[in-house]
Amino acid sequence: MKSGFLKPSNMARASKILERNLFYLPFWVIPITATTNYKGVFERLTPPVVKEGKLEKKYNWLVLGRKATDFPTRDYEVPLEGKIPYDFKRIEGFAKVLNSEIERDDALDVARQQIEESHRFLIKQDVDRVIEMKTEFDAGEAVYLHAPAWRIVYEYKSGRYGIWLDGATGAIIKGDIPAASFGLV
Numbered sequence: 001m002k003s004g005f006l007k008p009s010n011m012a013r014a015s016k017i018l019e020r021n022l023f024y025l026p027f028w029v030i031p032i033t034a035t036t037n038y039k040g041v042f043e044r045l046t047p048p049v050v051k052e053g054k055l056e057k058k059y060n061w062l063v064l065g066r067k068a069t070d071f072p073t074r075d076y077e078v079p080l081e082g083k084i085p086y087d088f089k090r091i092e093g094f095a096k097v098l099n100s101e102i103e104r105d106d107a108l109d110v111a112r113q114q115i116e117e118s119h120r121f122l123i124k125q126d127v128d129r130v131i132e133m134k135t136e137f138d139a140g141e142a143v144y145l146h147a148p149a150w151r152i153v154y155e156y157k158s159g160r161y162g163i164w165l166d167g168a169t170g171a172i173i174k175g176d177i178p179a180a181s182f183g184l185v
Contacts, residue, residue, distance in 0.1 A: 007177045011156060018160070019153035022092060022167060024146040026065030026100035027078055028107035031140035033058045036119040038134075040127025051127050055119055061111040065100030071149070072164060072174040078147050086146065097146065104142050112137055149173065 008014070035056040042049045064073045091097060102110070116135050123130055148167025153160060156178045163175035 008156070008179075011178065015154045015156045017152060017154045019151070021151045022095040023149050023151060024091065024095055024097040024167075025071060025149050026098055026144070026146055028063040028065060028100070028102075028104065028111075029078060029143045029145065030061045030063060030108060030111045031059070031142075032061050032111060032115065033138040034112075034115045034119060034135055035138075036116075036123065036133060036135040038123050038127070038130060039132040040123065041129045041131060042126070043128040050131075053123070053126060055122060057119075059111075059115065061115060063102075063107040063110045063114075065102050065107065065144075066098060067101045070162075075174045076149075076164075076166070078145070083145060095148070100144065104144070107142060108139055111139075 033056065035054065037052075037054050039050065039052045042051050060078075062073055062076065062078055064071055088097075100107075112135075115137070116133075119135060120130065120133065123133065150163075150165040150167055152163040152165065154163070155161075159178055161176040161178060164173040165171065166173055
């Protein structure tokens with residue numbers, strides 16, 4: 001709360017932490033290669049041009065194993081190099097360990113859907129209108145793991161804001177900040 005120029009300068013002093021919760025969140029990490037062949041129309045110039053292309057990317061796609069949550073999965077990168085075997089004795093007593101609500105096959109389906117949406121977004125950087133799009137997947141063995149994340153809720157000038165922190169590194173995953181006042185009218 002002390003650094004950054006887009007936040008109010010007194011945020012650290014004037015904020016009050018309302019909630020601090022440590023969660024061990026369930027994730028499926030799916031190594032997957034997605035290849036999308038597409039055809040679209042580039043309409044930004046006259047006359048419109050039909051373009052064909054191929055988009056191929058390799059991912060370690062992260063799927064949160066919970067059905068309803070506000071966790072910003074796309075903004076989070078699980079630090080796989082810090083992965084250790086699960087040991088319940090090492091979990092803090094106040095932490096909430098959440099189990100997965102989806103199975104491996106369901107996680108793979110979610111990953112496929114999300115990757116198709118991501119590829120459609122990327123393709124629309126190249127064409128204005130997608131005519132055809134077909135994506136093929138080559139998935140490896142999914143890994144199930146739990147990762148620690150802190151959910152902090154704080155108050156600033158009677159507004160409530162939330163922050164997600166990586167429990168392994170302390171880095172901010174995503175946070176809401178109040179608008180700064182720069183004295184402009």
